[in-house]
Amino acid sequence: MRFFLQLLVTGVALGSIYALIALGFVLIYKSTRIINFAQGELVLIGAFTAFAFLSQAGLPPALALPLTIVVAVVLGFTVERLLLRPMLGEPVIAVIMVTLGLAGILKGSARAIWGSVNRPFPDIFPALSLTLFGVGIPGPFLWGCLIAGVCLVAFTLFFRFSGWGVMMRAAANHQAAALSVGIDVRRVFALSWAIAAAVAALGGVLLGAINVIDMNLGAIGLKVFPVVILGGLDSIPGAILGGLIIGVLENLSGGFIEPWVGGGVKAVAPFVALLLILLIRPYGLFGTREIERL
Amino acid sequence: MPDNAILAVEDVSLSFGGLAALSGVSFEVAPRTIHALIGPNGAGKTSLLNCFNHFYTPTAGRIRFEGRDITALAPHRIAALGIARTFQNIELFRGMTVLDNIKLGRHLHMGVGPLAALAYWGRARREEIRHRRFIEERVIDLLELEDIRDQVVGALPYGLQKRVELGRALAMEPKLLLLDEPVSGMNVEETQFLVRYVLDIREVWDVTILLIEHDMRVVMDISDRVTVMDFGRIIADGPPAAVQHDPGVVTAYLGEPGRREATA
Structure with missing residues (x-):
């Protein structure tokens, strides 16, 4: 029972970080209909940028973390301006291929700069521990869960109530109509990429605080995929719930099934869940159900 | 001339x-x-x-x-x-409510910088009230949209959708x-x-x-x-x-x- 709770709680913490990363993915899909295959690589770059500031430049976390976010935002704006904006109006599939190319470039650059060895993250968060139902939760998990949770709530409120949030929803909903009421759609797109890069970097940092970081961190992009498909590609609450489900599922299957059938179950379980849910609800748990009138 | x-x-x-x-x-x-x-x-x-x-x-x-x-x-x-317009084949924000659609037409007149939301109180609040009254009195009342203001646009009949689209354009004043x-x-x-x-x-x-x-x-x-x-x-x-x-x-x-x- 104790073991189960331990897995459950750390699963929730991991899941909330997945949800945070997935949020960036959902954001880009919502406003531009583009599936960003470079989201995992944005996590990778974010984590290593933080590593560079913290360990290589020796900056204190209070300075290194905001700097990392600034770098990520600039990266997001740059990517949108240089790669995505020229593709405006091109077929979605072509733009998706551009994001695949971007993933390759980011991964290659990270490898060139930092090499392919494991990098331990320094302790960035003040020591914190909490015992819940007799289960001790390690500090980094607690911080990860806390920070991701606060960001998720903040973004949900931002979309629902702020002027920019409503404009982003409008641009996602209908571009021509958005232009006709005076919304600068290109700025909305740029903002989506900047936010997506920022949450990816933050996710990378939180994951780094839990574990060591290496070049395979980019594979998180593939794990986020079931999260967003599960939640519905265009739903933010869906991404949050999807993230939690995948995080918990991963941990439980790793803890309970893996000892019996051997390795790999942990990595496969999210995708099995993904398949099952798609069979029942093809548009995800919260996704927009497309109804076509003939 | x-x-x-x-x-x-x-x-x-x-x-x-x-x-x-x-x-x-x-x-x-x-x-x-x-x-x-x-x-x-x-x-x-x-x-x-x-x-x-x-x-x-x-x-x-x-x-x-x-x-x-x-x-x-x-x-x-x-x-x-x-310059505001409506479209031949109705181009509304289909997933949003009638009121949200009309409000989006109004957004040009509202200071919606990323910081405006933070500075909500005071002037921004009075502005908000003025815009709300504009939408209420001069768009919703005029176009008789009161009964459907909270309905999602995509589900409305064609004629009403056209009216909502006109309302959105009017909200731009x-x-x-x-x-x-x-x-x-x-x-x-x-x-x-x-x-x-x-x-x-x-x-x-x-x-x-x-x-x-x-x-x-x-x-x-x-x-x-x-x-x-x-x-x-x-x-x-x-x-x-x-x-x-x-x-x-x-x-x-x-x-x-x-x-x-x-x-x-």
Whole structure:
């Protein structure tokens, strides 16, 4: 029972970080209909940028973390301006291929700069521990869960109530109509990429605080995929719930099934869940159900 | 009157590849008039409207709004200058409520910088109240949308959607309102409602209306001036009664006169 709770709680913490990363993915899909295959690589770059500031430049976390976010935002704006904006109006599939190319470039650059060895993250968060139902939760998990949770709530409120949030929803909903009421759609797109890069970097940092970081961190992009498909590609609450489900599922299957059938179950379980849910609800748990009138 | 025209179209041409959609179109819209743009299908009316919004870029010519050249301005900037429009095939934010759609039309007038939300109290709050009252009294009441304000737009019947789209354009408090076939697909009753709204709007607001319409009775009833297009050119321009009897217009709508004269 104790073991189960331990897995459950750390699963929730991991899941909330997945949800945070997935949020960036959902954001880009919502406003531009583009599936960003470079989201995992944005996590990778974010984590290593933080590593560079913290360990290589020796900056204190209070300075290194905001700097990392600034770098990520600039990266997001740059990517949108240089790669995505020229593709405006091109077929979605072509733009998706551009994001695949971007993933390759980011991964290659990270490898060139930092090499392919494991990098331990320094302790960035003040020591914190909490015992819940007799289960001790390690500090980094607690911080990860806390920070991701606060960001998720903040973004949900931002979309629902702020002027920019409503404009982003409008641009996602209908571009021509958005232009006709005076919304600068290109700025909305740029903002989506900047936010997506920022949450990816933050996710990378939180994951780094839990574990060591290496070049395979980019594979998180593939794990986020079931999260967003599960939640519905265009739903933010869906991404949050999807993230939690995948995080918990991963941990439980790793803890309970893996000892019996051997390795790999942990990595496969999210995708099995993904398949099952798609069979029942093809548009995800919260996704927009497309109804076509003939 | 070249200087007091609210909208001046000067020798505008537009081609897609080798296909000329508009060739040398010039005309002017006088302030506070209802100006109709008519012509057979494919005459280039909607293409011209899309140039006004800069959804299309003319291959030649200029478009001036209140004397200012807007030909190369970004679409959202054109909207900010005071040009609102509706679309032939209703382009609403389908997943949002009626009220949200109309509010989005109002967003131009609301300071929605990323920090505006933080500075919500005080001035921003009074502004918010003023805008809300504008939407309530001058859009929702006028268009009789009270009962459906919280419904999701995608689920509404066609005629109501058209009305919501008009409401969104009105919420922009535009100086020039472009209506692309406002009564197409409507039944007689809905058409009469809409005509009354358009007349009300002109009465109550200081607004100029340019509309594309196929329903000739509507056009002749409410327009101050009519411009007729065919094959991307202007073939007539004048008061409704004069245009109605213009031989070129009759030909465009009914075909070559030769056969009719033979039977007459």
